[in-house]
Amino acid sequence: MPPTPNFEDISQSVFLIPYSSPDDDSEEENETFLREARDTIDNDLEDGDLLRWEAYQSAWAKCLDKLQSIIRKLHEPVVEAIVEEVKSAYTDTLPGLPYPELPTITISNPAGGPSFFNELINQLDSSNDEVNPSTFVTHLHPVECSNIMAGMKTLITGFTDKPPDQAKTQFKRNSATSLASYDINLLDVWFTAVRNDREKHNTKVPSLVAVLHDFEQFNPSVMQDIFDICSLQIPQLPLIFIVALSSAQSPSYLHVTYPRSTLAVLRIRQFHVPFGLHILEEILRQTFFTTAFDPDVIIGPAALSFIVDYYSRYNPSLDSLLNMFQLAYLKHFMINPLSLLAKTTPAIDMLSTSFSFVDTLFGRLCTTKTSAAWHEQPLPTLIAAVDDAREVFHARVRKSRIAFEIMMVVHEFFARLGSKSIEWDSHHGTALLRIAIDLLKGRSTKHAETLSSLVRKLKFSEIRPFLDVLHAYYRDAPADIRDREEQHIDLFISGLPQEDDDQYSGKMRQLAIDIGDWLLNYLDELVQPLEELPLWELINPSIRASIISGLLRSHEFSDNVKNPEEINLWELPDTSILFRRYLDSGKMINVYDWFESFQPVLETQRRETLGPRKGSRRKRGKKVVGGNEDKWKLQVQARFIRALHELDYLGFIKHTGRKADHVIRTAFDVCDM
Template sequence: MNADDTLWTEPIASTSRAVFTLPYKANDAQEQTEADFADAAALEAYESAWNECNGKIQATLSSLHDASLDQIVAFVRTAADGGDSLYTALSGRALLKTGLIVGASPGSSSLLYSSLVRQLTRPTPANSSTPQPPCLVSRLASRDCSNIKNALRSLIGGFIGSDIEIEADDEGEEEDQHVGGPATLKSALFVPEDMLNLKAWYEQRFGKKDSDNAPTLVILLEDLETMDGKVLTQMIDTLSHYVDTLPLVFLVGIATTVDAIYSLLSRKTANKLDASSFFVDPGVSAFNALVRGVFVDSQPPLSLAPKLYTEMWRTFEDLHHSVDATISFIQVAYMNHFTSQPFASFTRPTSAIPPASAAPEALRTLPSVITTPDLAATILDPSASPAIILAEVETCRRAISMWNAERSVAFEALLATMDFWEKRKPMETMLAMVLGEGGEKGLAKTVDDLCSLVLQASSTKLPLFLSFLLDRLSAFLASHPSLPTDFADFISSQQSVLQPILDAPRPNGRSTLFNSNIAGGLALPGMGVGGGGASDLDKQTALRPCTDLLLHEVWFASDSTVMKRFHPTPLPSLFRTLSRLDPFSDPSYQPDPSEPPPVMHDLAIAYRTYAETHPSGRLANLGEWWGGFELQAADEPEKGDEAGEGRANGDKGKQANGKKRRRNGGDADEEDEDEDEEESESEDEDEGPARRKQARFLRAIGDLAYLGFIHPTTYKPEHVLKSVY
C-alpha cells in the first residue's frame, strides 16, 4: 500500500537519509472534544492570530542566513585549487576540501543548516556566467556516527536519498525521470558501508553525462564537539582516498573554536585537510532578525509588552540560544492571551471575530484606561453603547498601527546614524532598549549622544550624513512599502535647503552648523533634536514605549507568569528542595518531646552548616564544617541490623573455633595469633562508624560542590569557596 494514496498519513520518523511515512486510520469511535475551559470564539481568534504571526516568522527566517552563507556556498561551488602542495607531492593525492563553520551551536544550528542545504541544492540562475548544477548534501549528526560502519552507511545513504532530479540515461529505455527521494529498501540493500559502492553509483548516474556538470558531494557534519575522535579520524582517512575520483567537500559545524577539530585529530590526519574557516552566529543573529522582522518592521496581531519581551530574552539565553524555544515562547504567549484575557476578542478585527459580551466591561478595568480618564472618557462612560466603544477601539487600533510604522522607520534611522558615526551597539542591545523593560533611559542617552554629533557636524560631514541617511531610508522603505515615507521626504527637503546655507558667507573660524540654521529643524522621529514646533515629526513619540498608548493591553501581551511555569528558575527550586529536607528550617515547626527527633538527610545537614558557617564570608572552614556535621548527623545503628547480627554471629563462631582448637591440642602460638587478629578486627570495627560518618560528610560536600554551591580554592587548602549565596 502506498502511503501517499492513503487519506490519513503522518510523518513519524526522520533520519539523515529519509523521512518514513506510515499510514494510520482515524479512530471514529473516539470523539474529539475540546477542553471545558476553551471558548470556541477564543480558540478561533487564537488560531487566526497565531497563523498570521507564524507566517511572518517563517517568512523572516526563511531567508535569514542567505546573505551570511554566501561565502560558504561560494567555497563549495568553487573548483578545487590545482596547485601542488608538499602533501600532494609526497602522497600523490589531493587534499580533502574542508569548510569549518565556527559558531554553529547545537541548539540553534538546525535553522542554519536548513538554509545552507537549501542554497546548496538550489541550481544557479541560467543567466549566471558559470552555471553549476545543484549539490548533493548528506547531513550527519554525531548520533549517526557511533562507529565508522554506521557513519559511512549514513553518509552514503544521505547521497542516495538526496532531493535532486536526475535525468534518465540516454539509452533506449522507457524510464521516467527519477526524482530522488527517501531511500527505498532496494537502495538500502545496494548501499552498504563501502565507499566503492558510492563511487559506482555516482559513475552510473553521472558518468554518462558531461562530467563537468556533475554535482558536488557535500558531507555536512552538524555537531563536532560530541563526535568520537577515532570515528572522525577514520572517516577523514576514508574520504581522502576518494578525493581524486569523487568531488567531495567536507563541512564541519563547530560550536566553540577551530582548535576543537585539531584536538580530535592527529597531525597526520589533519594534514589531509584543505581547511577554511567561516564564522556564523546563528543563535543571536536569528533571534535579532526574528524580533526585528516580526515585532519592529511589521505589526503582528499580538505584540509583546516590555516585561514579556525581557522574559523572552532571558529564556533565550537560558535555553542555549534556541530559536525553536523562542518561537514556542511566542506561541504560548498568544495562547495564554486569547484564552485568559476577557478583552482578547478586541485583538482581532471585528469583521473577523465578533467581540464577547463581557469585553466592554473588561476594557474599563485596564490600567491604561484608568490612568488616562480624559482620553478614555468614551470607554469609561457606562451609558456608552457597544457600537461607540467598538469605534473607540478601532481608533486606538489605527493609532497603534501608525505608531508602530513610525517606530520602525525611526529605528532604521537610529541604526543608520549609529553606523555613520561609528557608535555601533549590538542589535540585541538596541532591541532591548526599544522593546524591553527599563531601556528608555539608555535609549534616551544614546539618542542624545548621536544628536550632539549631528549638531556639531562640520559643513563637509553634515551633507554626507544626510545623503547616507536618505539612501538608507530609501532602501528600507523600498523593501517595506507599507511604511510611511514622511521622514524620508523630510530629510530630502532638509538636504535641498542645506545647500544655500552652506553657500552663504559665515564668520571665520565657525566650522559647525547648528540645527536652528536649517529650515524646519533637523529632527529625527523620537529623537529630541531640533527646535520645538518646527515639524510634526519632532514630537518624541516614535520610540516611546507601548505602555504610553491607550488600550495597549489589548494588542500587547504582558502576562509573564505562564512563562515561569513553563521555564522555572532552577536556583529557587533548588533552595526549596533543600529546605524541605530540613524540617527545622521551617519557623512553624514544633518538635514533639514525646517523639524521637527526626532523622535528617546528610545533604540537608551539610547545607544547613554551609548556610550557618561564616554567613558573611565566601570561605568556609572544612574543620568547623565537619564539627557541625558530626554533632547533627545521625549515628548508624550498631545492633539490630543484618550487618551487626552477622558480625555477632561471626564473633561467636570464632570463639567456638578457638575452644575447639584448644580441646584438640592446638598450638598456643597459633591461639595467641588468632587472639591478636580478633582484637585488631574488633578495634577496626569500633572505628568503623566514625570512618563511615566521615565518608558521609565527604559525600555530602561533594554533592554540594556538584550542585554549584562550593568549589576548591588554592588560597587556603583547608577551606572551600562559596559560589552561591
C-alpha cells in the first residue's frame, strides 16, 4: 500500500486528496479515509497518479493547441478589421464636420469571455515597435469608474504611468505643484512629451486606446461626462475608445442608453464577434472530425451531445467550451487507472511490479474464449496487444472521419444544386453535429441511404460534376486514402458514355445507380461502432456508462468500501434512490406516484438513523432531523425535488408539454449488475 503523500514536497506535481467528511475529527480517522481511498484504486501502477497526470497534460496540451488555433482563425478577420480601424482612426476622417468626433469602436460579444480581447490586445501589441509603439493601451473596468473623478484618474494614469520617450525615463512629479491625476491636462502634457520625442526621431505619433470592459455595467452618467471631456481634447489627444458589449449588436446598447448629445460627439464603428452553433460546429469539425488532426483522446458521443446541449441552451461562451473539454479530459484520466495507456504503454519493468494493474489489463483484453490462451502468453505479448489495440482504434476513428468528410462533400454539392440532403432539426441544434455524433456511435445507414438515394436521382448533366468533386477530394486526401478509392472514381469517369451513344440514357442512369450503391457500401464499411474494439474506453470515454454506474452503485465510489450485498436501498444517496424507482417505472412517469415510492425509503432511512447502530460514540444515536413532522415532510419534498432536478439535468427525463404532472423516461435497457 502506498505511503501517505507528503503535501509539503515541492518536487511533486500532483497529489491524491481523498474526500473527508466534516465529522472526521481525529487524525486516526483521516488516516483511515486516506488508506481506503488508495485501496479503491489498488489496481493502479506505482506512482500511477503521477503518470496519468503527465499523460493528461500531454493529451490536453495537444488538443488545446488545436482548439486555440481554430478559435484564433475564426476571430482573425474581426481582429484584423479592428486593428486597421484603430490605425486609421485619425487619418481617415470626414471633412467639413462642425467639430471633431471621438473614435469609438463597439465590439458586440454576446458569448462573453476574455479570449477575443486577449487576441485583440496581443495583435495591437504585436503590431507595435518595441521602442516606438504605435498605440498605447489602457483598460477600464466598472469598479474603477464609480464616479467621474475615479474614472478620469484611471484613464489618465493608465497612460501617464508609461515612459513618454525612448530613454524610458519617467517624470518625477511633485504633488504640491503638479496637476491632479484626474485632470485631462496632465494627459495632454504627457502626450506633448511623447509627440516631441517622436518628431525628434522622425517616427509616427502613437494613438491612445482605452478598452472599456463590461460596458453595460458602467454608470451612464459617469461615462457621458468622460466622453464629453475627452471629445474636447481631440485631435490634440488621439484618444480611441474600444467598448466591449455583451449584448446583441442590434439594437445597440450604446444607442439605447445614451442621449443624442453624447452620441453626436462619437464616431461609432460597430463590430460583431462571431458566435453561435456554427462556431461550435466548425470547432468540432476541425478538431475531432477531420483527417488533418488526430487527438490522443476522442470525446465520445455522449459527452459531445452534452457539450452541444450545454453550449446551445446555457452558455455559448468559447471559454466555457474549452473548460468543458478540459474537464472531460481531466475526468477521464482521473478515474480510470488504465487511461495512462491512451498514448504509450509502460515498460516491462514497471508493469512487472504491479500485478493488480496487469491483471485488470488482462481482464479487459481477453474474452472467455481466449482466456486460456492468454494465460500462456508472456508480458511482452500483452504490451504488443495494447499497442495493437491503440492503433486499431485510431484507424477506425480515422475511417469515421473520412466518412464524415465525404458526407460533407456530397452535402455541399447537393446544397449548391438546391437539393435537401440533410433533415434539419433541433435535436442537436444543427444537423451536421447530429450526423457527426451518429457516426461516432456507428450509425451511418440512415444518412448514407439519404445521400445514396439523391445520387441515384442525379440528372445526366450533374453526374460528371459530382464525380469531379469526389475526384478533387481524393486528390487532396492523404496517400493511404487516395490510393485505395481514387481508382473507383477514375473507373466511374472512364465509364461515362458519349452523348451520341445510342444507349446514352440507359448507361447514364445505370452509372448513377452504380455510384449511389458504391457510396452506400463505402460509407457502411467506413463507419463501425467503436465499442466493439478492445480498450476503447481508454481513448474514447463512456460518459453514459460512468453516470449510470455511479447512480446504481454509488457505494463503489465512496471512501467507505463496503460489500455490495450489505448495502440497503435507504443507505444510497437521494438521487440513486430516485433512479432505482425510475428503473421500475414505465415510459410515462407520474411525478406524484414517483414521490410516493420515494418517501417510504426516506422514512426507513429516518428510523434506521435514529435507532441504535454500530459506530463511534460521537456518531451513535445522532439525529439527522428534528422531531417536527411538518419540517420533516418539507425536507422530504425538498430532497425529492433536488433529486428530480439532478436526473433532469443528467437527461434521464423529458417533460411532455401536455401533462404537467407527468414526465417521459429517456433511458432504457439499463442493466442493474
